[in-house]
Amino acid sequence: MQTDITNRVIRIGTRGSRLALWQAEAAAEKLQAAGLKTELVIISTKGDQVLDKSLAKIGSKGVFTEELEVALREGDVDIAVHSAKDIQSSIPDDLELVAFMEREEVNDVLLSFDPNFKLERESNAVIGTSSTRRKALLKRFYPNVTTAESRGNLQTRLRKLEEKQFDALLLAYAGVYRMGYDNLIVHTFPADEFIPAAGQGSVGIECAKNLDPDVKKAIKQALNHTNTHICLLAERGFLRTMEGGCSIPSFALATLTGEGISITGGLISLNGEQLLKETLTGPTVAAEELGEKLATTILDKGGEEILKSIKAERDKENA
Numbered sequence: 257m258q259t260d261i262t263n264r265v266i267r268i269g270t271r272g273s274r275l276a277l278w279q280a281e282a283a284a285e286k287l288q289a290a291g292l293k294t295e296l297v298i299i300s301t302k303g304d305q306v307l308d309k310s311l312a313k314i315g316s317k318g319v320f321t322e323e324l325e326v327a328l329r330e331g332d333v334d335i336a337v338h339s340a341k342d343i344q345s346s347i348p349d350d351l352e353l354v355a356f357m358e359r360e361e362v363n364d365v366l367l368s369f370d371p372n373f374k375l376e377r378e379s380n381a382v383i384g385t386s387s388t389r390r391k392a393l394l395k396r397f398y399p400n401v402t403t404a405e406s407r408g409n410l411q412t413r414l415r416k417l418e419e420k421q422f423d424a425l426l427l428a429y430a431g432v433y434r435m436g437y438d439n440l441i442v443h444t445f446p447a448d449e450f451i452p453a454a455g456q457g458s459v460g461i462e463c464a465k466n467l468d469p470d471v472k473k474a475i476k477q478a479l480n481h482t483n484t485h486i487c488l489l490a491e492r493g494f495l496r497t498m499e500g501g502c503s504i505p506s507f508a509l510a511t512l513t514g515e516g517i518s519i520t521g522g523l524i525s526l527n528g529e530q531l532l533k534e535t536l537t538g539p540t541v542a543a544e545e546l547g548e549k550l551a552t553t554i555l556d557k558g559g560e561e562i563l564k565s566i567k568a569e570r571d572k573e574n575a
């Protein structure tokens with residue numbers, strides 16, 4: 257017998273930041289449009305609590321997801337909504353990613369309260385970012401720029417910008433746009449040079465594997481965006497094979513080409529001096545394998561060495 261899922265309240269687990277709530281509301285609206293009832297359950301994660309360290313230093317995987325996963329496992333929530341970029345590359349065996357919502361523009365952008373701020377190759381501005389990928393890409397393409405740490409939710413980071421802790425703040429367009437701060441954008445980085453992190457701009461929906469199959473199916477139908485899902489399979493295949501999660505300056509962006517899928521991705525050394533980047537194309541049915549192959553290619557062409565030196569540097573810092 258089929259369960260009557262219209263009477264089932266879908267409990268949506270989310271972090272409490274404004275961006276997280278926006279994403280959870282977006283999911284809730286789509287579920288409601290499909291005739292389901294919803295309820296938001298706010299859960300704080302380590303990534304929300306520890307704000308005085310960069311993610312690379314917090315170190316453990318799943319800093320923004322672990323507490324949500326516990327809630328899924330204990331049945332306190334039916335789904336967890338995450339920024340796809342924050343989902344660790346391998347998720348636990350008893351959980352699954354059931355949907356990826358339609359992706360926003362993938363670019364990184366700069367925000368400034370000075371509308372005349374211009375980023376040029378020779379700029380010596382101070383830019384707020386705590387991401388190893390962004391720091392390394394800045395070093396490579398804007399060698400005179402310096403960076404300042406900017407952990408915290410978007411509102412905290414904007415306050416630091418307001419307090420002039422830096423001249424401009426580097427963020428993903430997706431979050432900026434979703435929070436309505438796009439009027440502060442003074443620069444958009446081209447996504448073919450300043451390649452985004454795997455998953456940037458999409459929202460991933462996680463559930464327990466043993467969730468009622470009818471409920472799972474309804475959630476997938478309401479929330480999954482097929483094209484985004486295919487691209488995310490490739491990017492996450494890349495990330496998983498690359499290993500190292502969000503603390504490693506890797507990048508990957510997949511797009512559909514009409515006949516198939518194309519993925520460009522690679523790895524950059526922390527000082528920006530070595531940059532490995534390749535593009536592979538293939539059929540969409542083998543998206544995940546294509547991403548894995550891209551990572552293997554990068555690792556074979558010098559990526560292993562870069563990873564080794566990144567780990568050595570980190571061990572030195574933590575010693």
Ligand SMILES: NCc1[nH]cc(CCC(=O)O)c1CC(=O)O
Pocket residue numbers: 339340341342426427428429430431455456457458459
């Ligand atoms: N790690 C934090 C995080 N996770 C997702 C986004 C932005 C929105 C997105 O990429 O979906 C951000 C902030 C940022 O990188 O600017």
